Amino acid sequence: MTDVSAPANPPFRLNMLIYDRRYRSMTFQVIVFILVMALGWWLINNTIQNLRALGKDFDFGFLFQRAGYDIPQTPIPYTSDDTHLRAAIVGLLNTIIVSVLGCVAATILGVGVGVARLSNNWLFARLMTIYVEMFRNIPLLLWILIIYALFTEIMPAPNAYRGENPAWSKILFDNVALTNRYTAIPGLGMTNDPGSLDLGARVTISWATIAFAAALIAGWFLRRAILAWAQVTQDRTGRRPTTWWINLGVMVVPSLLLIWFFGLHLLPPELKGFNFTGGLNVQNALVALWLALTLYTGAFIAEIVRAGILAVNKGQSEAAFALGLRPNRTMNLVILPQALRVIIPPLISQYLNLMKNSSLAIAVGYMDLRGTLGGTTLNQTGRELESILLMMLIYLLLSLIISAGMNVFNSRVKLKER
Amino acid sequence: MKKSLFLGSVAAVTLSAGVGMADTLADVKARGELICGVNTGLVGFAAPDANGNWAGFDIAVCKAVAASVLGDPSKVKYVPTTGQTRFTALSSGEVDLLARNSTWTFSRDTDLKLDFVAVNYYDGQGFMVPKDLGVTSAKELDGATICIQTGTTTELNLADYFKANNMSYQPVNIDSNAEGEQQYMAGACDAYTTDASGLAATRAAFANPENHVILPEIISKEPLGPAVRQGDDLWADIVRWSFYALVAAEEYGVTSKNIDELVKSSQNPEVQRLLGVTDDLGAMIGLDKEWAKRAIQASGNYGEIFAANIGEQTPIGLARGLNAQWTQGGLMYAPPFR
Numbered sequence: 001m002t003d004v005s006a007p008a009n010p011p012f013r014l015n016m017l018i019y020d021r022r023y024r025s026m027t028f029q030v031i032v033f034i035l036v037m038a039l040g041w042w043l044i045n046n047t048i049q050n051l052r053a054l055g056k057d058f059d060f061g062f063l064f065q066r067a068g069y070d071i072p073q074t075p076i077p078y079t080s081d082d083t084h085l086r087a088a089i090v091g092l093l094n095t096i097i098v099s100v101l102g103c104v105a106a107t108i109l110g111v112g113v114g115v116a117r118l119s120n121n122w123l124f125a126r127l128m129t130i131y132v133e134m135f136r137n138i139p140l141l142l143w144i145l146i147i148y149a150l151f152t153e154i155m156p157a158p159n160a161y162r163g164e165n166p167a168w169s170k171i172l173f174d175n176v177a178l179t180n181r182y183t184a185i186p187g188l189g190m191t192n193d194p195g196s197l198d199l200g201a202r203v204t205i206s207w208a209t210i211a212f213a214a215a216l217i218a219g220w221f222l223r224r225a226i227l228a229w230a231q232v233t234q235d236r237t238g239r240r241p242t243t244w245w246i247n248l249g250v251m252v253v254p255s256l257l258l259i260w261f262f263g264l265h266l267l268p269p270e271l272k273g274f275n276f277t278g279g280l281n282v283q284n285a286l287v288a289l290w291l292a293l294t295l296y297t298g299a300f301i302a303e304i305v306r307a308g309i310l311a312v313n314k315g316q317s318e319a320a321f322a323l324g325l326r327p328n329r330t331m332n333l334v335i336l337p338q339a340l341r342v343i344i345p346p347l348i349s350q351y352l353n354l355m356k357n358s359s360l361a362i363a364v365g366y367m368d369l370r371g372t373l374g375g376t377t378l379n380q381t382g383r384e385l386e387s388i389l390l391m392m393l394i395y396l397l398l399s400l401i402i403s404a405g406m407n408v409f410n411s412r413v414k415l416k417e418r
Numbered sequence: 419m420k421k422s423l424f425l426g427s428v429a430a431v432t433l434s435a436g437v438g439m440a441d442t443l444a445d446v447k448a449r450g451e452l453i454c455g456v457n458t459g460l461v462g463f464a465a466p467d468a469n470g471n472w473a474g475f476d477i478a479v480c481k482a483v484a485a486s487v488l489g490d491p492s493k494v495k496y497v498p499t500t501g502q503t504r505f506t507a508l509s510s511g512e513v514d515l516l517a518r519n520s521t522w523t524f525s526r527d528t529d530l531k532l533d534f535v536a537v538n539y540y541d542g543q544g545f546m547v548p549k550d551l552g553v554t555s556a557k558e559l560d561g562a563t564i565c566i567q568t569g570t571t572t573e574l575n576l577a578d579y580f581k582a583n584n585m586s587y588q589p590v591n592i593d594s595n596a597e598g599e600q601q602y603m604a605g606a607c608d609a610y611t612t613d614a615s616g617l618a619a620t621r622a623a624f625a626n627p628e629n630h631v632i633l634p635e636i637i638s639k640e641p642l643g644p645a646v647r648q649g650d651d652l653w654a655d656i657v658r659w660s661f662y663a664l665v666a667a668e669e670y671g672v673t674s675k676n677i678d679e680l681v682k683s684s685q686n687p688e689v690q691r692l693l694g695v696t697d698d699l700g701a702m703i704g705l706d707k708e709w710a711k712r713a714i715q716a717s718g719n720y721g722e723i724f725a726a727n728i729g730e731q732t733p734i735g736l737a738r739g740l741n742a743q744w745t746q747g748g749l750m751y752a753p754p755f756r
Contacts, residue, residue, distance in 0.1 A: 054509060055531050055649055068574045070589050080577035157605035180606045181563050181590065273561040274608050275588060284606075365568070365591035379502055379569035382509075382530035 051385070060390070062381040063088070069376050071367045073283050077202045084377045091372030092394060098286060098368065099355040099398075102293035106354060107347075109294060110301025115331065117306050128302070135299035141360050143296055148288035148364040155180040155284075161271050175268050177276055182283050184269035184276035191263030208262050215254040222250040285366035289358065297354045304346045308339035341414045348406040352399050359395075369394060442514050442646070442653035443487065443704055451493050454480035455513035458498040458594050462619040462728040462736075463519055472496045476517040478723040479538060479644050479661055481716040483515060486660045486709035491716035500594050502569040505530055509647060515657055519613065519642040521571045526645075535658035537643040538720075540740040540749055542636035543575050544614035546621060549629050551608060556635035560585040565598045565607035567591075572612050575638040595620060609633075613640050615728065615736055622733040655703050659755075663710035666692055666752035667719035669743055674718040677711060692755045699755060710755075720750060 017027045051058065063085040070080050075093040078086055117128045135143070158179045160167040170177045177184040194211070196204035226243055234240040258264075269279030312335050320330040359370040367375075369391060378387040446452050456464040456476055464474040472494075481491035499507050499518055508516045509531060519541070520526075522534035545564075547553045556579075566573050568591045580587050590607045592598045599620055602610040610617065614636060621627045644661065646654050667673070670689050672680055681693050690696040694707035701707075717723050724741065728734045742748025 053649075054647070068577060070573075070577045070587075072589050072591065080574075080581060152601060152604045152606050159605070180604055181588070274559075275561055275563060277561070281588075362593065365593070367591060371568070371591065375502060376568050376573065379505070380525075380574070382505060382526070384506055384509075 047385070058386065059383075060386055062377075062383050062386070065381070067377065068380065071372065072365075073286065073367060084373075084381065087377060088369065088373035088390075091367055091369040094286075094366065094372075095355070095358055095361075095368040095370075095398075098289055098293065098358050098361065098366070101290050102297065102354050102358065103351050105290070105294040106297040106301055106350070109298035111305050113298060113302035114305025114309065117302060118309060132299045132302050135295050136303070140292060140296045140357055141363060144289055144292040144360055144363055147292050148284065151284040151288055152180045157181075158271060158275050161276075170268075175266065177269055177271075179276070180284065181275070182281040183287060185280050185282060186266040186268045187279045189265050189267045191265070192261065194262065208258070208264070211258055211262075212255060215258060216251070219251040219254060223247045226250070283366065285361070285364040288364055289361050289366050293354055293357060296357075297350055300350050300353075301347065304343055304350065305339070308343035309335055311342045312338045337413075341410075344406065344410040344413060348403060348410070351402050351406065355398060355402060356395060442650050443656060446487055446514055450488065451495050452480065452484040452488065452515065453495045453497060453513045454483075455499045455504055455507050455516040455518055456480065456496050457518050458500055458596070460519065460595050460616055460619050461623045462732065462734040463615070464496075464517075473727070475539065475723060475727040476519060476644075478664075478717040478727070479517040479657075480515065482664055482713040483657055483660045485712040485716040486663070486705060487656060489712060491712075500569075501567045502593065505532065508532065508645060511647075514653070515644060515646055517644045519616065520645055521613075522641045522643050522645075523571060531648040532645045533648045533654045534641075534643045534645045535654050536661045537641040537749075538661060539615060539642040541613040541615050541640040541642050543572050543611060543638040543640055544617050544636055545609045545611045545633040546602075546617045546630055547609045547633065548605075549631050553609075553633070554631075556633045556637065557583060557585075559587065559609055561587065562608040563588040563590055563606070565590045565592055565601050565610045567595070567598060567612060568593065570612070571638070571640065576611055579637045599623070613642065615642075615734075618736055619728070619734050622735070627733075652704060656705065659703065660709070660713045662752040663692060663713045663755075664718075664720040664723065665743075665750050666755055667710075667714045668721040668750075669745065669752060672714060672719060673722055674715055677714055681711065688755060697756075 017023050064083050066080075067082055067084045067087040068080050069087070071078055071087065071090055073094055074090050075097065076086075076090060078090045113128050113131060117125050117132070119125045119128075155178050156168045158177070158181070161169065161177060161179075168178075175186045190208060194207040196206045197210065198204050226246055230241050230243045267278050269276040269281070272278075275281070316334055316338065317330055320334040321327075325333065358368060359374075361368040362371050362375060365371070373387055373394075374391045378384055381387075454477075456472065456474075459465045460474070462474055464472060464476045466472050477496070480494045480496070484494045485491040497507065497513050499513070499516070504516055504518055504520060505526070507513050516532075517538075519539065520534075521541075522537060526532050527534055545556050545559065547559075553559065564576065564587050566576055566589050573589075576587070576589070590601060592601060595612070595616065598610055598612070601607055603624070610620070612620075614632060617632050621630050621632070624630065644657055646657055666688075667677075670686060670692070672689060672692070677693070680689060681695055684690060684693070684695070687696070691699060693711045694700060694709070698707050700709040703709075718726070721743075724738065725731060728736045730737060738746070738748060740749050742750060744751040
């Protein structure tokens with residue numbers, strides 16, 4: 001028997017579900033839950049009913065049929081004889097290419113501009129302000145179209161490079177040709193080709209690429225080991241050994257040796273027939289999309305970086321100056337590391353935005369996931385529901401992966417409280 | 419009790435959504451307006467004029483249907499659709515009828531659940547190149563950059579043609595004819611490919627049409643025609659026969675000018691049936707007696723529409739060719755009105 005003075009629980013009555021605070025919140029949660037489920041059920045049921053009325057079924061079999069259309073930019077081998085699934089994967093890879101390029105460039109640009117906006121140079125800081133306000137206040141789609149139109153109208157057709165006295169000539173030691181279709185850049189040739197690793201499904205990766213990647217990764221670990229050794233030496237003797245040339249050596253020398261070993265050389269693009277061949281033709285659609293995404297997202301990142309820097313207490317930079325650190329070292333060693341913990345979380349959103357915004361590629365005919373699976377495939381097969389659902393799922397997964405990766409990075413740079 | 423009422427109303431809503439899509443004729447009549455999916459702008463076939471009024475060869479089909487169903491060819495709302503959006507617009511019920519130079523293919527007719535009711539223009543895919551490129555045959559286009567509208571049959575034909583001839587090409591994907599024109603004029607592609615009629619129409623809109631040639635190769639069959647949703651046979655019949663009324667009218671010499679006179683004077687039983695003088699064919703498709711007469715009055719018979727919009731007297735200058743009446747060696751052949 002427990003406390004006798006406590007009142008006995010009154011018998012449960014139905015109106016207590018609303019008037020008794022103990023049950024009220026539970027009641028409302030149950031009601032909302034039922035409503036949400038009913039809405040979901042209604043949506044699904046409506047879809048099924050209407051599909052049936054149209055005489056359509058729900059089937060992903062179309063992914064394994066012949067696609068029949070060509071794609072201008074194919075990171076993995078693809079012909080019109082391949083399946084819609086492979087076309088979708090090519091589109092996905094194109095999405096990833098432009099997203100990664102865009103994220104890297106936007107971050108570099110954004111950090112630079114964000115720091116520059118706080119510069120003491122009045123003109124410089126104002127110019128950066130103009131850039132930020134211009135780009136973040138005009139819709140991205142317009143920027144993409146403007147930049148693409150500029151490329152189309154200003155650059156010459158490949159024909160302009162023809163003849164004895166061409167109207168245009170290649171730049172960068174005869175290596176790069178700008179045209180209104182693509183930028184022709186040199187390809188890489190090897191006199192000592194080591195062959196390729198077959199990953200299956202006609203995807204191959206050159207052994208030379210693997211060798212270079214291995215050399216760079218090994219060099220990076222070596223560099224870390226050398227820096228750790230330098231730290232230990234400094235702690236013991238008070239004198240830090242000069243390491244920059246060893247570091248440079250372990251990063252660069254193996255690559256140089258590999259270049260010599262494989263006989264790596266540039267294959268400059270040549271005008272043959274209608275177009276440049278021999279090199280790599282980077283589609284203007286990709287360049288225009290990349291530039292627009294970079295400039296647009298860079299403006300947002302600049303503001304995030306500026307906010308992050310301003311969030312660091314002024315006393316920190318004053319203390320650093322008092323210690324005799326020069327302004328750029330103060331920025332790199334004192335301010336930025338502290339600002340990062342403010343910068344990273346909104347930066348994740350910007351990366352996600354950039355990746356999703358890349359689906360505007362369709363405006364310039366860049367065949368990304370939206371252009372293949374959600375464009376031509378959807379159109380040729382008439383599988384709207386399946387294509388759109390699959391596309392939503394893929395974009396969702398991509399976003400979650402970016403988000404997860406950046407959260408790991410965030411947890412590493414955030415303020416450690418001990 | 420309450421629960422079953424709720425479920426019942428949900429079921430009723432979904433059911434009505436399903437049933438509502440199947441009776442297009444009633445929908446159009448109730449709305450008092452026909453919603454017609456058309457091209458975003460292809461001179462001669464479907465394009466708004468300086469005053470914003472849509473005109474063209476495909477527009478005439480919309481007008482004929484509106485005239486026979488609603489009695490007024492102007493009661494049409496035109497919805498511009500791209501190659502990408504057109505079939506979704508039709509199957510989702512956004513438009514009642516698609517008159518947008520769309521190719522009749524097996525998979526579109528079956529898998530996409532559309533019904534192509536007739537062919538209003540027999541076309542084929544061709545290539546247009548600037549004259550100074552010096553190309554005289556599509557076989558010389560190996561390695562060329564080619565502008566192509568995404569989501570079209572031309573995209574598939576192009577891939578097949580170059581594969582069959584062992585040639586390579588660089589596609590530049592574009593979304594609409596206007597964008598293709600812009601890219602082609604800027605030299606961003608060596609050649610522009612679409613239906614030969616579309617090429618002629620596009621070229622007619624250029625400042626210097628004589629500087630561009632359409633190559634002789636026709637690489638595909640492109641029967642273009644109006645399409646409706648599958649499963650509404652009455653509506654399909656109305657669109658089909660409204661169009662055939664125009665074809666039959668040309669065959670029997672009924673024009674927008676002499677039609678009133680022929681109603682009174684014609685002794686040809688086929689013409690009398692067509693114009694609703696004797697039999698009441700309209701009742702069989704849920705319309706009144708004079709439906710076909712109004713369809714013909716809307717913009718004239720098939721020959722008149724052809725001549726006014728894309729014929730040899732217009733800047734587009736297309737010959738009748740395959741689209742002549744069967745009596746003239748063409749393929750235009752209306753089944754008997756009886």
